[in-house]
Amino acid sequence: MGTIQRNMSLTGDASDHLNTLQKIGTIIGFGGLAIIVLSLFNNFENNGLWLTISLLAIASGIILYARGLYMDKLQGIKNHGVWFKSISSRGFLGWIAGILLTGFYIILYFFAELLGLGQGVDGSNTGIVGLFDPLSRLLSGNPASQWFVYGTLYTVAILAFGIKFLMKYKHNRYEQLRTLSVMFFQTAFAFVIPELMARLNSDTFSLPYNDLKLMWPLNYYAFEQWRVDQFINAQTIGLFFLILAILIVFVVSPFLTYKYGKRWYCSWVCGCGGLAETAGDSFRQLSDKSMSAWKLERWMINAVLVFSVVMTVATISTYLGYDPNKYWFTKNVFLTSVAVFLTAVFAGVAYWKRKELKKDALTGAIGFYALTIGFIVLIAFIDLSQIKIDAANLSFGLNTKVYAGDAALRSFYAFGIGSIFSGVIGTGFYPILGNRVWCRMGCPMAGILGIQQRLFSKFRITTNGGQCISCGNCSTYCEQGIDVRAYAQKGENIVRSSCVGCGVCSAVCPRGVLKLENGPLEGRIDANQVLLGNDVDLMDLVNNKN
Amino acid sequence: MEHIIIIGNGISGVTVARHIRKLSDKKITIVSAETDYFFSRTALMYVYMGHMKFEHTQPYESWFWEKNNITLKKGFVKHIETATKTLEFAEGDSLKYDKLIIATGSKPNKFGWPGQDLKGVSGLYHKQDLENVEQYAPNNKVCKRAVIVGGGLIGIELAEMLSSRGIPVTFLVREKSFWNGVLPDGESGMINRHIKNHHIDLRLGFNLKEIKSDENGQVSSIIITETGEEIPCNYVGLTAGVSPNIDFIKTSDIELGRGVKVNRFLETSVEDVYAIGDCAEQRDGGIDQRRPIEAVWYTGRMMGETLAQTICGNRIQYKPGHWFNSAKFLDIEYQTYGWVFAKPRENEAHFHWKHEDDTKCITVCYDTTTNLFLGINTFGIRMRHEVFDRWLTEQKDVNYVMDHLAEANFDPEFFKHFEKDILNAFKNNLITA
Ligand SMILES: Cc1cc2nc3c(=O)[nH]c(=O)nc-3n(C[C@H](O)[C@H](O)[C@H](O)COP(=O)(O)OP(=O)(O)OC[C@H]3O[C@@H](n4cnc5c(N)ncnc54)[C@H](O)[C@@H]3O)c2cc1C
Ligand code: SF4
Ligand code: SF4
Numbered sequence: 001m002g003t004i005q006r007n008m009s010l011t012g013d014a015s016d017h018l019n020t021l022q023k024i025g026t027i028i029g030f031g032g033l034a035i036i037v038l039s040l041f042n043n044f045e046n047n048g049l050w051l052t053i054s055l056l057a058i059a060s061g062i063i064l065y066a067r068g069l070y071m072d073k074l075q076g077i078k079n080h081g082v083w084f085k086s087i088s089s090r091g092f093l094g095w096i097a098g099i100l101l102t103g104f105y106i107i108l109y110f111f112a113e114l115l116g117l118g119q120g121v122d123g124s125n126t127g128i129v130g131l132f133d134p135l136s137r138l139l140s141g142n143p144a145s146q147w148f149v150y151g152t153l154y155t156v157a158i159l160a161f162g163i164k165f166l167m168k169y170k171h172n173r174y175e176q177l178r179t180l181s182v183m184f185f186q187t188a189f190a191f192v193i194p195e196l197m198a199r200l201n202s203d204t205f206s207l208p209y210n211d212l213k214l215m216w217p218l219n220y221y222a223f224e225q226w227r228v229d230q231f232i233n234a235q236t237i238g239l240f241f242l243i244l245a246i247l248i249v250f251v252v253s254p255f256l257t258y259k260y261g262k263r264w265y266c267s268w269v270c271g272c273g274g275l276a277e278t279a280g281d282s283f284r285q286l287s288d289k290s291m292s293a294w295k296l297e298r299w300m301i302n303a304v305l306v307f308s309v310v311m312t313v314a315t316i317s318t319y320l321g322y323d324p325n326k327y328w329f330t331k332n333v334f335l336t337s338v339a340v341f342l343t344a345v346f347a348g349v350a351y352w353k354r355k356e357l358k359k360d361a362l363t364g365a366i367g368f369y370a371l372t373i374g375f376i377v378l379i380a381f382i383d384l385s386q387i388k389i390d391a392a393n394l395s396f397g398l399n400t401k402v403y404a405g406d407a408a409l410r411s412f413y414a415f416g417i418g419s420i421f422s423g424v425i426g427t428g429f430y431p432i433l434g435n436r437v438w439c440r441m442g443c444p445m446a447g448i449l450g451i452q453q454r455l456f457s458k459f460r461i462t463t464n465g466g467q468c469i470s471c472g473n474c475s476t477y478c479e480q481g482i483d484v485r486a487y488a489q490k491g492e493n494i495v496r497s498s499c500v501g502c503g504v505c506s507a508v509c510p511r512g513v514l515k516l517e518n519g520p521l522e523g524r525i526d527a528n529q530v531l532l533g534n535d536v537d538l539m540d541l542v543n544n545k546n
Numbered sequence: 547m548e549h550i551i552i553i554g555n556g557i558s559g560v561t562v563a564r565h566i567r568k569l570s571d572k573k574i575t576i577v578s579a580e581t582d583y584f585f586s587r588t589a590l591m592y593v594y595m596g597h598m599k600f601e602h603t604q605p606y607e608s609w610f611w612e613k614n615n616i617t618l619k620k621g622f623v624k625h626i627e628t629a630t631k632t633l634e635f636a637e638g639d640s641l642k643y644d645k646l647i648i649a650t651g652s653k654p655n656k657f658g659w660p661g662q663d664l665k666g667v668s669g670l671y672h673k674q675d676l677e678n679v680e681q682y683a684p685n686n687k688v689c690k691r692a693v694i695v696g697g698g699l700i701g702i703e704l705a706e707m708l709s710s711r712g713i714p715v716t717f718l719v720r721e722k723s724f725w726n727g728v729l730p731d732g733e734s735g736m737i738n739r740h741i742k743n744h745h746i747d748l749r750l751g752f753n754l755k756e757i758k759s760d761e762n763g764q765v766s767s768i769i770i771t772e773t774g775e776e777i778p779c780n781y782v783g784l785t786a787g788v789s790p791n792i793d794f795i796k797t798s799d800i801e802l803g804r805g806v807k808v809n810r811f812l813e814t815s816v817e818d819v820y821a822i823g824d825c826a827e828q829r830d831g832g833i834d835q836r837r838p839i840e841a842v843w844y845t846g847r848m849m850g851e852t853l854a855q856t857i858c859g860n861r862i863q864y865k866p867g868h869w870f871n872s873a874k875f876l877d878i879e880y881q882t883y884g885w886v887f888a889k890p891r892e893n894e895a896h897f898h899w900k901h902e903d904d905t906k907c908i909t910v911c912y913d914t915t916t917n918l919f920l921g922i923n924t925f926g927i928r929m930r931h932e933v934f935d936r937w938l939t940e941q942k943d944v945n946y947v948m949d950h951l952a953e954a955n956f957d958p959e960f961f962k963h964f965e966k967d968i969l970n971a972f973k974n975n976l977i978t979a
Contacts, residue, residue, distance in 0.1 A: 074743060075905075076877030080710045081596035171877075173960040290607060464956055465931025467872050467881070469843050470557070471589035472602045485605055506958050508597075510874040512881055512928035515956050532931055534848050535865035536939075538855070 021068030029061020039131040040116065048134035055152070059160040066164035075171035077508055079477070087431065088282045094431040102428030109419040112146035139195035151191055154275060158186045161278035168281075174503045174516070178267050182274030189213045190271050207234050210241055213269050215248050217308040218445035220413055225319040254452060260518055261459025262449035263501020266439060273439060275427065276479065277502060280435025284479035284504065287434035293481055297441050297498065298361075302368050304417060305447035310375040311413045313338055318385050318406040335380050339373060353455050356525070384409070417442060436479040440498055450497030458518040459501065460525070461494035463487060465532035468513045474505035488513050491531040495524060549573045550857060551633065551641060553623050554649035557843055558823030560584045561850025562647055562857070567614050569858040574615070575641070577633070579622035581673055583608060588843060590676050591703045595710040600673075626798040628816045645857060648795070648806055648814070648821040649850075652788035652841050655696075659784075661757030666765035667782045670704050679707070682764075683781040686712045691779040693717075693768050695754045696786030697724050699873050704783045705746050706876050716747040716777055718754055718770070720786075730888055730909050732898040733925060737875050739904060744876050757782055788841055790825040803827050805839050810863040812853050820857075822849035833866060835885055842871060868938045869921075870931060878905055883934035884921025886911040894920065897944075899971045901926070901964065908968065912944035919947045927964065928956035948972045 018026065035054035044050045070078060086093035107114050116127020125133055129144050132152060136144035162183040169175035190211045197207060208227045216222035222245060231238035256264040266273045287293075313335070321331040329337075346369045350362070357365070387405030403411055426438025439446050453459060461484070468491075474484035480498045484505045487494045494514075506514040528543055550566060552559040555578035563574050589603040611618055622636040626646065633641045654669025656662045668678040683689035692708045694701050697719030708715045721727060723734040724741065741748045753771040760766040767778045790805035801807045801815035805827030812820050823846035828838040836845075845866060852864045872881040886909055890896050895914045900907035906926030912919050919942050922934065933954040937947055952965040 074877055077597075079595070079597040083599050084596040172958065173962070174958045177960055291609075462956075464928070465935065466844055466847075466870065467931055469588040469872075470586040470605045471592065472586060472598055472605065473589070473592060476598050476602045489605060503958060510879065511872045512879050512956060515928070515958060517959065531847070531851075532935055533844055533867055533870055534851060535867050538852060538862065538865070541855070541860075541862075542851070 025061045025065030032057025040127045062160035070167045098431040105424040105428045140198035155191045157279045158274045181268045185269045257452045262453045266500035267502050276435040283430045283435045287481035300441045301447045305444040308444040454497040462515045464513045473508040477508045491528040547573045548644045550645045551643035552576045552647040555584045556651050558846035558850045559649035561847045565854030575617040577619045591707045594707045646819045649823045650791045650825045652824040653791040655787045664759045664765045669784050689780040692781040693779045694783040701785035718752045722751045882923045886921040886923045899968045917943040919944045930954045930956045
C-alpha cells in the first residue's frame, strides 16, 4: 500500500530517520560487537580491558538507542511503524539478522574451536573464547568455555534489552516488575551464583554447574548419571541440591502454577523466556496465529514432552540397571513407580476433568499417554546400553561417533531438541518466526506447565464484558500466537495452555478488555453466546438454550 | 431453503449471519462492495500507524466462511425491488432473497464545503478512505501539513495516525473544548491538554470555510471561517460525524428517515426486510435515553444478535441493556457505563476527580433527590463492565458505588490504585457542596 517510508533502521519511527542519539547508540553498540569479532583474528594484549570495553559498549549502545527512541515520547503503547520496519516485519534486515544469529548458534554448538576454544598453546583459549578468559577467571577461577561466552552475552542482552523494555513500558508496572524479575534471575541464578559456586570445587569435592531455576525437563540433563553422582558424592550439600531440584519439579512448581499460572516461570523466572521477552520483544508480532499453527503446536509440544520423559526415564533406568547397588532403588522399582505415577495422573485428569476436555484433546492425551507407557515397558525389557547406533547417519555428518542406545537417545535429544530446536531455530529464527517458537512448540517444561495451567490453575485472562471492538491488537502482539481476539469478541475468558502471561495483549488493547488475574476455579472458562450489554432476557435465552 | 441476504459485511451483518447459522441451516449470503472479507473498521488506524497489517484486522480466517456455509458476494447493490424480492447490482447481475437484512453502515458527513471533493480530501470510514490517506499523506515529505475538520472520536484517531508519521496536524474543532457536547468540562479540558502535549495544533472554536485547490485539482490550503486565516496543507480529513449509508435505497419503497426506519423488532416498513447497525433508525425515537440512530460497534453487534432470533422464528424486540462505550484519545483510554451527560440534567449532579498527572480522571453522575447512581466516565483507569452493569441493574446509590469502587477496578495487576483518593475527594466534595 502506498509509499510508506521504509527506512532501514533497526527500530524507530518509520516516518523519521534515526535521531542523533539513536545513531550514536548504533555506532557504539556495533563497535562493541566489532571488538569481539576482531578478537578472532587478533589476540589482544590486554583481554580484560578489551572485553570490558566491548561489553560496556554493547550494553550502552543498546541503552542509548532506546533512550533516543523513547526519550521524548509520552507514556503509552509504542508500536508505531512496527510493520514498516525491515527488521521487525521479516524484511531484508530481519532475514540478515536471522541468518547471522543462526550462524552464530551453529558455530557455538558444533564448531566452538572456530571461536578459539582450546586453540592456543597447551589447549589454552585464543580468539573470542580467549577474550572472555579474564572474566571467567574472575568469577569461577577457570578459563572460559564457549558456554561462558554465550552465558555472558546472553546476560548482557537480557540486561540491556531489559532496560529498553523498561523504558518502552514505563507506564505499565506489571511489565516492569516481571522484566526486573527475569533480569535478576538471569544475572544471579543463571550466571553469577553458579560461576561462584564453581570456586567451591576441589579435587575431593565438586558440584555440577547448577542453575537452580533451570529445572527438569527444560534442563534435560538434570538427572543424568554424572550429575546425580556428583551431587551424591558431594555429601550433604550435594544431596540438598538434588532433593531441592526434585522438590522444585514436583512440589514448588505445581503449587506456583496452581496459584499464578505458568507465567510465574515463563515470564518471571526462565532464562529462555527472559531473552524472548527482552531481546526478542521486537519480534513478538511475527508469531503465527492461524488455526493450523495451533494444531501443529499441540502436536509438537506434547511430542517433545513425551520424548523428554522417555529419554530421562531411559537414562535413569540404564544406570540404575548396571549399578544396582549404588542407588536406593532398582531399575524395575523405578520404572514401575514412574508408570504408576503417570497412570494415576492420567486417570485422575480423565475422570475429574472429562467435562473440560474437548474430544480431540482427550484423544490426543490418550495417544500420548499410551505412547509413553509403551516406551517405558519397552525400556523394562531391553537393555538400551547394548544397542549400538552410528550417529553420522542421523546428524548430517556433524557427529561421527557410535553410541550405546541410551546415550544415543540422550545425544539425539541434546542435538535435536537442546541445540537445534531451542537454540538454532528457537533463538536464531527470532526475526523470522517470532520470539517464542521454542516456548510455544518445543519446550517440554512449557508443555507440563501448560497442561497444568489449562486444567488446574487459578490463572485466566478475564474478558471485560462486551467491550471488545475486535481490532486485533491483542492477537497481533501475542508472542504465543494465541488468537486472543477470538475469545475476547465472544466475551469468553482466555484459558490456554500456551499462554505465558506476558501481559502484552492486555497492555496493547485500546479498550481495556483484558486482565490477567488469579481467581476461583468456578466460572473460569465461560463461553457466552451473547455478550454483556444486551437485554438480560436475550442473554438468558441464548446462553442457556445452548 | 429460505435464502437470507445480508447487505453489508460489517459487524452487524456478520453477527446476524453467524447467529442465524448457529440457530438454523438457512441459506445465507453476505453482500459487500467494500472488501472480500469482514474486517474491523475500528482498527483502520492501526494499519496506517504500522501496528498491524490489514489482514490482522480480519477477525476470521478465510476458511471460516466456507466452513460455516456462509456465501460471500462482492458487489454493489444499486436497487432493491421489494415487490419481486430482488437485488439489482451495479455490476449488472441480480439476486433473489426470501428475507433481506440491510446492514450498510454509515458514510462520512460532508456539509457542502467548497472543495470537499478535491483530491487529498477524505473521511475515515471505509477501507478506500484509508487508501486515500495513504496516498496523499504517506509521510511528512509528501504531506507537509494535514488539517482535520471535526473533533469527534474519528477525528482524534486520524490526528493520532497522521502525527505517528511525523506529519504536522492542525485540528479544527467547532466546539470550545474537545468533544464537549458529550464529555463534561473537566474531562474535555484534560483531553485538550493531552492533544496539545502530542504537538497537535488544536484549534478550538473554529470552523472550515473552504478548501482550496492547486492547479491539479489537489488540495493546497484551507480557510478558517472565523479568522479568514489560510492554512497551507496537502491533506484534509473530514471527520464531522457520520450518517447512514442509504442513498441506494431511495429508489425502493422502503421507508427512510435519516436512516432506514425500523420498529423495535428491527423490521422495516416492508415485510421480510430488516435493518440493523449504523444504518437503522428507531422509528419511535431512541430506546431508553439512546439516540434513534446508534452508530457504535456494540449496538450493531447487539442488533445482529437480536435479529437472528427473530429470523429464526423467535420474534423478539431489540432491548439493549445498560449503555456502555469506550474509546481511546491518543494515550488515554476512556470507558463509560450508564449515563453521564456533558452537563448534569435536572436533579443530577456530577462528581469529578482528576489525578494530578492530568491523564486520569473519573466523573460520576447521580440523582440528587434519590442518590441513585446513574453512570460513570472513566479516563486512564480501566473498569469492569460486569460490575457496573450489575450495579446499574441493582440500582445502587452513589455512596455504595464510591465505597466499592475497588471491586470494579480492571487495571492490570500491580497498577497503582486510586480508590482511596477518589473516596476522600468524594466525601470532601459532599461536605463542601
Ligand atoms: C475509524 C473508526 C473508528 C471507530 N471506532 C469505534 C469504536 O472504538 N467503538 C465503537 O463502538 N465504534 C467505533 N466505530 C464505529 C463502528 O465501526 C461502526 O458503528 C460499525 O462498524 C458499524 O457497523 P455496521 O455493520 O453497521 O456497518 P459497516 O461496518 O459500515 O458495514 C457496512 C458495509 O456495507 C457495505 N455497503 C454499504 N452499501 C452497500 C451497497 N449498496 N452494496 C454493497 N455493500 C454496501 C459497506 O461498504 C460496508 O462494507 C468506528 C468507526 C470508524 C470509521
Ligand atoms: S495471551 Fe496475552 S498474556 Fe498470554 S502469551 Fe499471549 S499476549 Fe501474553
Ligand atoms: S485488543 Fe482489545 S479490543 Fe482489540 S480485539 Fe483484542 S480484546 Fe478486543
